[in-house]
Amino acid sequence: MTEDRLLVNIKNLSKLFPVEAGVFRRAKAFVHAVSNLNLQIHYGESVGLVGESGCGKTTTGKLVTRLIDPTEGSIELNTSHGVVDIASLKGKTLKEFRRTVQMIFQDPYESLNPRLTIYDTVVEPLDVQGIGTIREREERVSHLLEIVGLTPASSFLFRYPHELSGGQRQRVAIARALVVNPQFVVADEPTSMLDVSVRTGVMHLMQDLAERFDVTYLYITHDLAVARYMCNRIAVMYLGKLVELAETEELLHHPLHPYARALLSAVPVPDPTYKRKRVEIKGGITKPINPPPRCRFYERCPIADNYCYRNDHPPLEDKGGGHMVACYKV
């Protein structure tokens, strides 16, 4: 259930990566990976961030978890100690913040250290944060392994990642993220490497844990069908910009932005009798290197006109009932 209390408030967030050139590696241009992004995430909800590769969704996830520093903007986190700006945290407060916000990565083959046992992997955040005695840590790790479905925990504690299957590894990664009792978890494609018959189990696990531990998710994915099951609201990104944001079913049934419409119409349907209506758009996605100020989707848009060409990228506006769209023509 979503409450209306704000947990995370992202304001005008931007991240520019320099494209370096020349002998002295001067920045010649910038990739506008995330550009002026605004997004509010409430307690207990799960917000999906969807888009194609290179749209800036992973960069956004890394900014929110402060794995990288933003170029501009602020990310306000509402904790029990008041509001803090994630973007300006340093030293001790930054370390404390890591207790509140955790991340689950896409590839469980890459994200687990092959030389650490499962126990060492899951206990590490507790060691770093100095939480509990050694005895308490051991209990907490065993308890969490059982919760994520690695039972009996004793048979997993001293195994290494290579002894586990992909689905089991991702369960270890989830246990590691939740061991410090975070309020907010950024999950970056946590199921995209998993096979269908294993994936559903991990999706259900993440939903159960959200209710059990009051976790709020930012769920990053390219798969809209998975997002439908995991998210209360979905935000669609295109070249660093948020172009549409709505309740999940509203977005899937009534997409308004021309990009979101094209994206949804391109998703294959597992029913041979279903006939999709395609909304075709031109070309493929490009990199936003020093993009012109106009709408990022202008070049590929089927309904763009002179007004779109002459004006800046449209602001994200509420078109009714919290359905936000960034388009002049809708």
Added chain:
Amino acid sequence: MTDNVLEVRNLTMHYRTRKGPVFAVDDVSFSLARGESLGLVGESGCGKTSVAISLLKLLPDNAEIIGGEILLNGTNLVPLSEAEMNKFRWRRISMVFQAAMNALNPVYTVEEQILEAMQYHMPHLDDAEMHQRVDELFELVGLDPAFKNQYPHQYSGGMRQRAVIAMALSCEPDIIIADEPTTALDVIVQDQLLKRIREIQKQLNMAMIYISHDVAVIAEVSERVGVMYAGQMAEMASTEAIFHRPIHPYTIGLMSAFPSIVGEKTELVTLPGEPPDLLDPPPGCRFHPRCPYATSICMKEVPEFKDYGGGHYVACWHPGGEG
């Protein structure tokens, strides 16, 4: 049947490893009609790619076909030597690989690479005809022939995949095997490519085996579907039957575990457990440890892959979950 371009009978292939043989393809039989589009679906490690490389006999050193027949227009490919196989590869049966960048040679232009296959297999064409054919192939797959003298790195992911398809089509094969050709692509590019692949397949009336782990993609491209599990064919039927009237408990589970963005939001079903280790597969039916309907016979004896009417083949002791 005489109109089958390909008949695979009891194909068995294993990989030798230090821990023992891995039976990646175990007693697999199916046929492919001229101009038909067959989808092979299954999870990683189920043997779908191993079937594909067995058909072309593009096997790594530790792999060996140890039984069965592959009849291509009546010729059994299994006993053929490398030199004899080369007459069939590209010309009669060709393949599109998943990683297009690895399938293209970075130091030759795309046109040079397409010409290479044609010079070997189609010596009756002269130079001008071959260049003309490259242009036609480019247009067929939706690439501008102006790009043909560029190198693979100058292409985007979608363009490369189109170039690889053009190459696979260059020698007018009877069968094209497409192994996850769109998996690395974004959804909009994937959609454009799937549409084009279907059009080409119909237009050229070419038989196609389309391999994917993605149930939704399979639903869109195939007329008939084979569902593989742990090196074996679990079920094979028309696409419509596989999706609307699946019989094998694994297929039923797979279909109800797959999310969709259209229609009612139904509860996704979780299959317990994980696919088996093929070094030490379970005895009897390989699906029995995960199967909700398994009984004692399933643990002892391998079910026969047989027709339950109208070409709906299933290997199960309790088809449809019945006793």
